[in-house]
Amino acid sequence: MEDGNGEITRREFVAATGSAVGMVMAPGALWDGARRSGPPSGPVVLFQGDSITDCGRDRAVAEPNQSGPLGGGYPLLIAAQHLMARPEAGFRFLNRGVSGNKVPDLDARWQADALDLRPDVLSVLIGVNDLWHKLMGQYTGTVEQYESGYAALLARTRRALPDVRLVVLEPFVLRTGAVGDAWFPEFDQRRAAAARVASGAGATFVPLQAMFDQLTARAPAAYWTADGVHPTVAGHGAIAQQWMQSVAL
Secondary structure, eight states: OBOTTSOBOHHHHHHHHHHHHHHHHHHHHHHHHHHHTOOOOSOEEEEEESHHHHTTOOTTOOOTTOHHHHOSSHHHHHHHHHHHHOGGGOOEEEEOOOTTOOHHHHHHHHHHHTGGGOOSEEEEEOOHHHHHHHHTTSOOOOHHHHHHHHHHHHHHHHHHOTTOEEEEEOOOOOSSTTOOGGGTTHHHHHHHHHHHHHHHHTOEEEOOHHHHHHHTTTSOHHHHBSSSSSBOHHHHHHHHHHHHHHOOO
16 A cells, blocks of 8 residues: 555555565475485495595595585586486485505405495495505505405405495596606506406496596696596596496486
């Protein structure tokens, strides 16, 4: 109602404003209700490996689908894409990578950090430290020990979780920073070993070395890996893209 001068009264203005605020807040109320309906209960996707997977994750938080515990690398990028594209699927993404790990380190913590989590999809990237630490005189493991230990780890996983989908990412390096001639040809032998392990375990194999080699035609190696081993943001993006092209969830 207007007053004698054709203006809306103060009471009517307050009422109209309150109604509008209520309309704006309604979606928030719906979101709060959705959050109260409970955590996601769909497939569990677990990422395992060394620092490339770890990527500074927050170990103090255990809940799935959180940016802190997923770290700042390819697991976060993969999770973000799937959670955005398919909210109805209820995916639960977890990261249990640990910086510095080799195959024996994975084996030592596998029960608590993998089998007990009962993943539906288990993605593993391991191998660079198995050679790097050897070159630094901190480890003596051979290519044969890498292959047999890795194969035993995945066989153990199959026995405990017969229906799990295994994903093996190919170890990779680029010739820059810490990576020089001393890495070869043994690193290539370890890449081949990882491919054989994947085949023997019935795992999906995600090739990465050729992809990174091809990317160096677009930008220098240091653009993709800061030290030849650890990916940059662009490098993690490339891994995430290759993973999603190879693994259909």
